[in-house]
Amino acid sequence: MNIGVFMQEYLRAAVRKPRQFLQARPARLCTICGYEGRFLDVGPRPEARCPNCSSKERDRIMGYYLHSNNIDMSSKNLLHFSAERPFFRLWRRNPGYVAGDIKASKVANTVVDITNIRFEDGYFDHVICHHILEHVPDDVQGMRECFRVLKPGGTAFFSVPLDPSRSETWEPPADMPPADVERICGWDHVRLYGRDFPDKLAAVGFQVDEIRFSPEDGERHRLTENHALARQGLDRIFICTR
Numbered sequence: 001m002n003i004g005v006f007m008q009e010y011l012r013a014a015v016r017k018p019r020q021f022l023q024a025r026p027a028r029l030c031t032i033c034g035y036e037g038r039f040l041d042v043g044p045r046p047e048a049r050c051p052n053c054s055s056k057e058r059d060r061i062m063g064y065y066l067h068s069n070n071i072d073m074s075s076k077n078l079l080h081f082s083a084e085r086p087f088f089r090l091w092r093r094n095p096g097y098v099a100g101d102i103k104a105s106k107v108a109n110t111v112v113d114i115t116n117i118r119f120e121d122g123y124f125d126h127v128i129c130h131h132i133l134e135h136v137p138d139d140v141q142g143m144r145e146c147f148r149v150l151k152p153g154g155t156a157f158f159s160v161p162l163d164p165s166r167s168e169t170w171e172p173p174a175d176m177p178p179a180d181v182e183r184i185c186g187w188d189h190v191r192l193y194g195r196d197f198p199d200k201l202a203a204v205g206f207q208v209d210e211i212r213f214s215p216e217d218g219e220r221h222r223l224t225e226n227h228a229l230a231r232q233g234l235d236r237i238f239i240c241t242r
C-alpha cells in the first residue's frame with residue numbers, strides 16, 4: 001500500500017467532492033497496483049482514480065493489456081512519452097526505461113523530441129505514447145520516428161482524443177489564428193482526430209490492432225470513462241507492431 005499517495009488522493013477527493021463518500025460504491029480492482037477497494041471520483045468522472053497509485057481509466061487499460069499478456073518491462077528497452085505517474089513510479093529504476101518529454105519534467109528522465117528521436121533504429125522493444133500526438137504539429141513525422149526506433153516485432157501503444165463522430169481528422173487551415181485552433185481543438189491541441197487515426201498509424205508501416213476488453217472487465221477495473229461529458233466515451237488504445 002502506498003500510504004503517501006493514498007492519503008493525498010483521499011484528502012483531495014474529500015475536499016473536491018465530499019458527497020461521493022455518501023454513495024455506496026462497489027470494490028474495483030486496479031490493473032496496475034493490484035489495489036482492491038473504492039475508487040475516487042475525478043471531476044465528472046465517477047470512480048476514475050485508484051487511490052493507491054493515482055491511476056486513471058486510460059492507465060488501467062494499458063495495465064490491463066500488460067498484465068493479460070504477461071509483459072514485464074523490467075528488462076525491456078522502453079520509450080515512454082510524458083509518462084503517467086503510476087507507471088513512472090513502477091519503471092523508473094529499470095535500466096532500459098527512457099521516460100521522455102519535450103522539456104524537463106518530474107515524470108521524465110530525459111528530453112526527447114518525438115519528431116527527432118535521438119536513438120538508433122530498432123533500439124526499443126516498446127514505445128508508449130498516450131495523448132501526445134494531438135500536441136505535435138508534424139504528427140506523421142512523430143509516428144514515423146516511433147516506427148523507426150522500434151525493433152522489428154516490437155510494439156508501440158498510441159492513443160489520442162478521438163472523436164468517433166468524425167470519419168476524418170480535421171487539420172486547421174494554415175492561416176487560422178492559434179486562439180481559434182485551441183478553441184475548436186482543446187487546450188494546446190493542434191487538430192481533431194477522427195476514426196481515421198489507426199489508418200494514419202498503418203500508413204507509416206505499423207500493423208494496427210486495438211486493446212479490447214469485456215464490459216465486465218471494463219466495470220471491474222473501471223476502464224471506461226462512464227459519464228455524460230465524456231467526449232470520446234471510450235479511450236481507445238492502439239497496439240502497433242513493427
Ligand SMILES: [Zn+2]
Nearest residue numbers: 030033050053
Ligand atoms: Zn492502482
